[in-house]
Amino acid sequence: MEKRSVKEILSPRGIAVVGVSPSSPGGYASRVTVALKEAGFPCIYPINPKYKETFGLTCYPSVKDVPEPVDHVVVAVPAKAALSLLDDCIEKGVKSVHFWSAGFGETGSTEGAELQKEMLKRAGKAGIRLFGPNAGGIFVPRNRFVWSNAAPRIPGPIAFLSQSGGHSGYLPIIGASRGLFFSSIVSYGNAIDVNECDLLEYVTDDPDTEIIGVYIEGVREGRRFFDLLKKATRKKPVVICKGGFTEAGKRATFGHTASLTSSETVFNTLCKQARAIQVEDMDELRDVLVVLRFVRPIPKDYGVVVIGQGGGASVWASDEIEKAGLNLPPLSVETQAELKKFLPEAGGIFSNPVDNNLLFSAKGIAATGQVLGKVPEINMFVFHLGFHPSSRWGGPAVPSDKEALKPIIDALLETREKSSKPVLIALSRPLDLEGMKHFLTVQEAFVDASLPVFYSLNQAAKAMSRVVKWSRLL
Amino acid sequence: MEKRSVKEILSPRGIAVVGVSPSSPGGYASRVTVALKEAGFPCIYPINPKYKETFGLTCYPSVKDVPEPVDHVVVAVPAKAALSLLDDCIEKGVKSVHFWSAGFGETGSTEGAELQKEMLKRAGKAGIRLFGPNAGGIFVPRNRFVWSNAAPRIPGPIAFLSQSGGHSGYLPIIGASRGLFFSSIVSYGNAIDVNECDLLEYVTDDPDTEIIGVYIEGVREGRRFFDLLKKATRKKPVVICKGGFTEAGKRATFGHTASLTSSETVFNTLCKQARAIQVEDMDELRDVLVVLRFVRPIPKDYGVVVIGQGGGASVWASDEIEKAGLNLPPLSVETQAELKKFLPEAGGIFSNPVDNNLLFSAKGIAATGQVLGKVPEINMFVFHLGFHPSSRWGGPAVPSDKEALKPIIDALLETREKSSKPVLIALSRPLDLEGMKHFLTVQEAFVDASLPVFYSLNQAAKAMSRVVKWSRLL
Numbered sequence: 001m002e003k004r005s006v007k008e009i010l011s012p013r014g015i016a017v018v019g020v021s022p023s024s025p026g027g028y029a030s031r032v033t034v035a036l037k038e039a040g041f042p043c044i045y046p047i048n049p050k051y052k053e054t055f056g057l058t059c060y061p062s063v064k065d066v067p068e069p070v071d072h073v074v075v076a077v078p079a080k081a082a083l084s085l086l087d088d089c090i091e092k093g094v095k096s097v098h099f100w101s102a103g104f105g106e107t108g109s110t111e112g113a114e115l116q117k118e119m120l121k122r123a124g125k126a127g128i129r130l131f132g133p134n135a136g137g138i139f140v141p142r143n144r145f146v147w148s149n150a151a152p153r154i155p156g157p158i159a160f161l162s163q164s165g166g167h168s169g170y171l172p173i174i175g176a177s178r179g180l181f182f183s184s185i186v187s188y189g190n191a192i193d194v195n196e197c198d199l200l201e202y203v204t205d206d207p208d209t210e211i212i213g214v215y216i217e218g219v220r221e222g223r224r225f226f227d228l229l230k231k232a233t234r235k236k237p238v239v240i241c242k243g244g245f246t247e248a249g250k251r252a253t254f255g256h257t258a259s260l261t262s263s264e265t266v267f268n269t270l271c272k273q274a275r276a277i278q279v280e281d282m283d284e285l286r287d288v289l290v291v292l293r294f295v296r297p298i299p300k301d302y303g304v305v306v307i308g309q310g311g312g313a314s315v316w317a318s319d320e321i322e323k324a325g326l327n328l329p330p331l332s333v334e335t336q337a338e339l340k341k342f343l344p345e346a347g348g349i350f351s352n353p354v355d356n357n358l359l360f361s362a363k364g365i366a367a368t369g370q371v372l373g374k375v376p377e378i379n380m381f382v383f384h385l386g387f388h389p390s391s392r393w394g395g396p397a398v399p400s401d402k403e404a405l406k407p408i409i410d411a412l413l414e415t416r417e418k419s420s421k422p423v424l425i426a427l428s429r430p431l432d433l434e435g436m437k438h439f440l441t442v443q444e445a446f447v448d449a450s451l452p453v454f455y456s457l458n459q460a461a462k463a464m465s466r467v468v469k470w471s472r473l474l
Numbered sequence: 475m476e477k478r479s480v481k482e483i484l485s486p487r488g489i490a491v492v493g494v495s496p497s498s499p500g501g502y503a504s505r506v507t508v509a510l511k512e513a514g515f516p517c518i519y520p521i522n523p524k525y526k527e528t529f530g531l532t533c534y535p536s537v538k539d540v541p542e543p544v545d546h547v548v549v550a551v552p553a554k555a556a557l558s559l560l561d562d563c564i565e566k567g568v569k570s571v572h573f574w575s576a577g578f579g580e581t582g583s584t585e586g587a588e589l590q591k592e593m594l595k596r597a598g599k600a601g602i603r604l605f606g607p608n609a610g611g612i613f614v615p616r617n618r619f620v621w622s623n624a625a626p627r628i629p630g631p632i633a634f635l636s637q638s639g640g641h642s643g644y645l646p647i648i649g650a651s652r653g654l655f656f657s658s659i660v661s662y663g664n665a666i667d668v669n670e671c672d673l674l675e676y677v678t679d680d681p682d683t684e685i686i687g688v689y690i691e692g693v694r695e696g697r698r699f700f701d702l703l704k705k706a707t708r709k710k711p712v713v714i715c716k717g718g719f720t721e722a723g724k725r726a727t728f729g730h731t732a733s734l735t736s737s738e739t740v741f742n743t744l745c746k747q748a749r750a751i752q753v754e755d756m757d758e759l760r761d762v763l764v765v766l767r768f769v770r771p772i773p774k775d776y777g778v779v780v781i782g783q784g785g786g787a788s789v790w791a792s793d794e795i796e797k798a799g800l801n802l803p804p805l806s807v808e809t810q811a812e813l814k815k816f817l818p819e820a821g822g823i824f825s826n827p828v829d830n831n832l833l834f835s836a837k838g839i840a841a842t843g844q845v846l847g848k849v850p851e852i853n854m855f856v857f858h859l860g861f862h863p864s865s866r867w868g869g870p871a872v873p874s875d876k877e878a879l880k881p882i883i884d885a886l887l888e889t890r891e892k893s894s895k896p897v898l899i900a901l902s903r904p905l906d907l908e909g910m911k912h913f914l915t916v917q918e919a920f921v922d923a924s925l926p927v928f929y930s931l932n933q934a935a936k937a938m939s940r941v942v943k944w945s946r947l948l
Contacts, residue, residue, distance in 0.1 A: 319717060440906070
């Protein structure tokens with residue numbers, strides 16, 4: 001029998017949730033139920049023999065007892081109940097079951113491995129696709145198919161496949177403030193049936209997905225994965241973060257998702273051949289997603305001009321940016337002289353980085369952008385807008401209300417438009433409450449203007465360097 | 475004539491501030507005046523011929539007109555006024571002048587260099603020591619000698635010498651929340667007279683200084699500096715961050731403080747020979763200061779156990795920690811079995827990292843600490859206490875009120891005491907206002923208990939790795 005496609009099972013009509021309990025509203029099954037309800041998913045069936053109703057929904061003793069069709073079942077009960085639950089699902093004729101529960105193959109026990117085998121056998125016979133076990137959840141906001149209320153339910157063009165439930169849960173929460181929204185996020189855990197290959201195939205063909213992110217601990221079908229990866233990167237950019245390279249990381253991946261990780265060199269080579277963009281950690285993955293989503297155009301070369309305020313910060317930034325693989329072309333005496341026409345000379349640096357107190361003003365930004373936009377060695381602008389780590393810092397800073405920020409943002413957009421070179425923003429993260437209020441206002445204003453925001457110059461440079469390198473290979 | 479010592483000039487009786495203006499309260503001279511006043515410095519003399527009084531203090535037309543003795547003068551007026559101002563200071567018989575103003579040697583112009591030479595000549599003849607020009611300021615809270623209200627005026631055991639004014643200003647603000655307080659912070663800018671050597675000599679002998687931090691762009695007297703550094707490290711740990719290694723960084727250091735930087739290899743070798751702890755950036759400098767200040771005892775070897783919650787985070791942490799130079803010794807089957815007696819097996823990782831939902835509870839922490847404290851390969855504990863990046867995340871977390879945190883902190887201190895192994899805390903930085911409130915409460919509680927707090931596992935590991943390496947060489 002042909003296996004059901006991922007596409008089919010990500011658009012379920014009815015979802016049953018096993019393990020819901022009004023007495024533990026923080027439990028996984030309860031959270032899934034509430035999240036589905038708040039998302040407006042139409043047919044939710046909580047399962048618990050002890051209750052007739054829970055969270056305002058009719059509760060059923062077992063999956064078999066639901067009077068309407070059930071396509072997908074979310075299971076959050078201990079591993080020992082897995083087989084009988086699966087039998088109920090087979091009887092009900094469901095299409096897919098997601099085992100959130102842990103305590104299977106990843107414990108390292110023979111029982112865990114045997115249990116997984118038996119589940120796979122029974123499900124396979126019945127044409128049921130399995131997610132997990134030990135998998136965080138499925139998040140397809142356009143289908144109102146969600147598992148948590150924490151992430152905004154705004155659909156976007158990014159798909160994220162994650163072997164880790166934690167990463168799959170954090171990314172849409174953390175990413176939202178920088179404008180990252182998702183077509184689908186699937187955490188696949190131990191991946192005894194639906195795995196990274198099935199999911200990669202799906203998101204490659206998904207018309208709502210323009211960018212693909214992957215967090216992977218171990219590849220199960222190496223050959224198939226790399227063939228699919230090559231196919232995917234021909235259609236859209238794929239960013240991959242691999243966990244579990246060191247000895248300790250390998251031990252942890254086994255305990256986490258029972259994955260056996262491959263050698264770092266082999267994996268890296270295959271990613272390179274497949275033209276995927278490899279990153280070192282989840283922070284970098286987010287940064288590269290921000291570049292792919294908001295940096296327009298992708299520059300053809302590595303030249304960057306850094307514009308902002310703070311001498312020590314500028315020296316450090318220069319070192320960091322060159323180490324990250326971009327370069328800061330020196331500015332000619334003529335260009336420097338042009339800048340000095342409107343930027344005060346004392347206390348400034350003009351050689352690239354360009355460092356000046358006036359660079360917090362719309363006028364200063366626009367005039368600087370106009371001069372530097374003409375320098376052919378400069379392929380992109382990075383503004384570090386003097387965001388101070390604490391509201392206690394008394395020096396110059398960007399304004400903290402949206403009205404006053406508007407001309408600054410207009411000057412940045414004008415710079416991008418007139419120069420046809422992308423503009424990136426680096427904001428330092430705050431360390432106190434007042435600073436956080438200021439930071440959130442400023443960040444929102446930039447992100448609303450579709451500007452790529454990074455939390456340090458180093459982060460911006462590393463992400464840009466990876467993307468420029470990748471785009472030059474295409 | 476013997477030059478006046480740094481010690482003498484850091485304890486001035488009277489301070490005159492040139493360039494104060496009530497119409498620009500955000501200007502440097504005004505901020506210095508207000509800061510000195512709020513710190514309770516007794517004899518402050520604002521200088522401005524336009525006013526009779528400013529910020530509640532009598533204002534004088536020139537330094538010469540102050541009727542009381544003036545030891546130190548802070549100058550924040552344009553470079554072209556420098557010489558006549560210096561002449562006033564000579565006439566008045568002051569001991570030291572700090573030129574905050576920029577526009578001197580760092581502009582690269584012949585005039586700038588000539589001006590500096592002349593200043594040095596005149597000051598030298600009169601026995602006046604010069605700070606800067608283009609230097610951020612002097613901060614000696616125990617003497618009420620400060621330049622900004624931003625940093626808390628709590629004296630502490632750390633000295634920081636910084637060629638960058640920005641870094642010298644940020645560090646005490648940013649460091650305070652992690653328990654870093656200072657004996658003295660001096661930003662020395664272009665360093666035409668008082669330089670890193672004079673300052674290093676001073677802090678080496680200063681009985682109130684136990685730890686020395688240095689941010690340096692260029693060394694003026696290489697031989698003397700490394701001799702002094704060797705002498706310093708025999709008495710107290712010295713952490714050095716060097717800016718301006720790459721081509722762009724060198725350009726920026728010249729524009730910033732007119733420094734000519736040396737080769738990276740030479741500088742690194744000399745630091746190693748002198749047994750200084752070298753770090754790559756200011757973030758790392760702060761982290762190493764936290765280690766030196768709060769990690770007790772400094773472990774003899776690199777073995778770490780990572781304890782916390784979140785599978786993906788644990789896998790990533792393992793990789794990061796091993797890359798940073800620490801190692802995670804695997805736990806024996808026996809040790810794992812002991813842990814499984816009280817930690818639920820499903821969803822947990824027991825191999826090191828130890829990952830379990832119960833590890834947010836005081837009971838779970840204490841019991842885990844007791845088992846792992848006996849493992850000889852483990853030299854230190856790192857707790858990542860499941861700090862979530864957003865309050866929207868619904869999973870388990872550390873409590874957000876001090877009362878509920880107390881037993882957790884007691885369990886951590888008990889673990890340290892019973893095992894004689896240090897305990898480090900990694901907290902993720904928040905991304906929203908609610909998260910920030912939670913984070914600040916938790917951070918304060920840990921820091922009040924003298925626990926070393928880091929903002930990521932990777933940061934904690936990198937800093938520990940550097941300090942263990944250094945301490946093994948001693």
